[in-house]
Amino acid sequence: MSRLLTDEEITRQLADLPGWRRDGDTLRSSYSSPSFAAAIEFVRLVAVDADQMDHHPDIEISYTTVRWTLSTHSEGGITQLDIELAHRIGEAAESTGSTTSG
Numbered sequence: 001m002s003r004l005l006t007d008e009e010i011t012r013q014l015a016d017l018p019g020w021r022r023d024g025d026t027l028r029s030s031y032s033s034p035s036f037a038a039a040i041e042f043v044r045l046v047a048v049d050a051d052q053m054d055h056h057p058d059i060e061i062s063y064t065t066v067r068w069t070l071s072t073h074s075e076g077g078i079t080q081l082d083i084e085l086a087h088r089i090g091e092a093a094e095s096t097g098s099t100t101s102g
């Protein structure tokens with residue numbers, strides 16, 4: 001349903017996604033949350049979106065740092081679903097006081 005994006009499509013859309021970078025066939029970001037509880041709430045909000053989208057991130061939680069890796073496994077790379085999920089992660093970050101941390 002969602003095809004692989006071209007290099008140009010990825011680069012152009014990353015311009016609207018502060019804190020996100022391409023790493024091969026994935027999109028990655030790292031966020032810092034104000035507390036461990038806030039980090040867990042950040043992840044919980046994204047979990048609701050991910051189930052609604054039926055599109056799921058890889059997540060690494062290390063105390064107040066949350067690292068996200070997005071790719072569309074069924075296509076073997078980056079699709080519009082990954083871009084959409086990255087935007088939703090940005091919204092959940094704002095709701096929980098989480099900021100990009102490289």
Ligand SMILES: C[C@H](O)[C@H](O)[C@H]1CNC2=NC(N)=NC(=O)C2=N1
Nearest residue numbers: 054055056057071072073074075
């Ligand atoms: C059956 C179900 O729709 C698939 O397994 C979905 C679930 N979530 C998914 N998430 C991601 N990131 N990639 C997928 O290919 C994918 N497939």
